[in-house]
Amino acid sequence: MANRKETRSARVGDWVDERSGWRLAWSTVFIRKIPKVNWLYTLGSATLFVLVIQVVTGVLLTFYYVPEPAQAHASVRYITHELSFGWLIRGLHHFGASAMVILTIAHMLRVVLYGAYKYPREITWLTGVMLLLLVFSFGFTGYLLPWDQRAYWASVVGTQIAEVTPFIGSWLKTVMLGGEEISALTLPRFYGAHVWALPAILLSLVGIHLYLVVRNGITSIPKKDE
Amino acid sequence: MADVTRRRFLVRAIAVMAGAIAAMVGAPAIGYLIGPSSDRSGSGDWIPLGTATSVQPGDPVLMKATVERKSGWLTDSQEVSVFVSTENGQNFTALSNVCTHLGCRVRWVPDQSGFFCPCHNAVFARDGSVATGPPPRPLDSFETKLEDGTIFIKEA
Structure with a gap:
């Protein structure tokens, strides 16, 4: 009985494989040889896992959230207090954001301390640095969206920090805010960045980053005399 | 295993x-x-229409009430218009003034003792049933109650 089911699923697998070559892709990605490593090597996968959570919960939040000054906070309150499981979806996205920052930094520290950024993995490292900056950008733009006092003042402080950039600081702040101060223009800007621009860049870079991890393999733990 | x-x-x-x-x-x-x-919030609420003395046996009276409707995090007020009639001053019937054909507003024509819809010349009888024309069903009716001299209808 079990045998017949297995042959049937194998036949379906063969049919799809003949037309897509998925078995090779699968084994290249998941059945590759790796050196004996420790749990710290799971930090990248953990980051990827939380990223998936952020994408799923983020998409779900856009079904109700409205990036418009008069309604933004009301829609967030509606999600949190009136929708079934809205508290859960928003909570996952909220705490997932912190987890992203923590895990990305921890993953970076592992790479630095084990010297995993060296030849031939420099491009992996460079895309990783860009991904870290993107995660910060996500955190910054997402923080304004609940449109409450904390969100407002955090964005005031954040853009004032950008303002002290040499030479282009005040211009940079104006571009970020869409004006001299936080206004009706600021909220849709941050929203557009948070749900369209940044995800597009992030997912492209994640694709490159993961391709390189598979292509070059992972490093082993450095030995004492290395 | x-x-x-x-x-x-x-x-x-x-x-x-x-x-x-x-x-x-x-x-x-x-x-x-x-x-x-x-989410069916608002349904089942009793909406006050006005005093019972304004409806006398005879012609139906058009009564209006403003209802707060919640849509998500927004509340907007909608006007509900209802034809109220009575035969004895105790029991009231309330009929929606929205034609069941395509949603135009019907008006009461005393000469013909019927509700007339201007859009496709439909006519409803006093009890809301279709007399002539294209409407697929009688005018919607509301449950009514009388409390302290005020007529209420129950939101569908």
Whole structure:
């Protein structure tokens, strides 16, 4: 009985494989040889896992959230207090954001301390640095969206920090805010960045980053005399 | 089950955990997405229309009330117009003034003792039933009650 089911699923697998070559892709990605490593090597996968959570919960939040000054906070309150499981979806996205920052930094520290950024993995490292900056950008733009006092003042402080950039600081702040101060223009800007621009860049870079991890393999733990 | 290898066990364990995590997010997500569609807030509320003395036996009287309707996080007020009539000053019938054909507003024509819809010349009888014209069903009626001299209708 079990045998017949297995042959049937194998036949379906063969049919799809003949037309897509998925078995090779699968084994290249998941059945590759790796050196004996420790749990710290799971930090990248953990980051990827939380990223998936952020994408799923983020998409779900856009079904109700409205990036418009008069309604933004009301829609967030509606999600949190009136929708079934809205508290859960928003909570996952909220705490997932912190987890992203923590895990990305921890993953970076592992790479630095084990010297995993060296030849031939420099491009992996460079895309990783860009991904870290993107995660910060996500955190910054997402923080304004609940449109409450904390969100407002955090964005005031954040853009004032950008303002002290040499030479282009005040211009940079104006571009970020869409004006001299936080206004009706600021909220849709941050929203557009948070749900369209940044995800597009992030997912492209994640694709490159993961391709390189598979292509070059992972490093082993450095030995004492290395 | 002695032939379960370590590899097979781990593959199954991972599949079970992944399924559990997907279910933990996926099941609430379905409730989250379909939740508002089943939300019927406002239905069953009693809406005050006006004093009972303004409706006398005879011609139906058009009465209006403003209803606060919640749509998500917004509340907007809608005007509800109802033809109220009575035969004895005790029991009231309330008929919607919205034609059941395409939603135009009907008006009461005393000469013909019927509700007339200007859009396609439909006529409804005093009790709301279709006399002539295209409407598929009688005018919608509301449950009514009389309390301290005020007529209420129950929101559908």
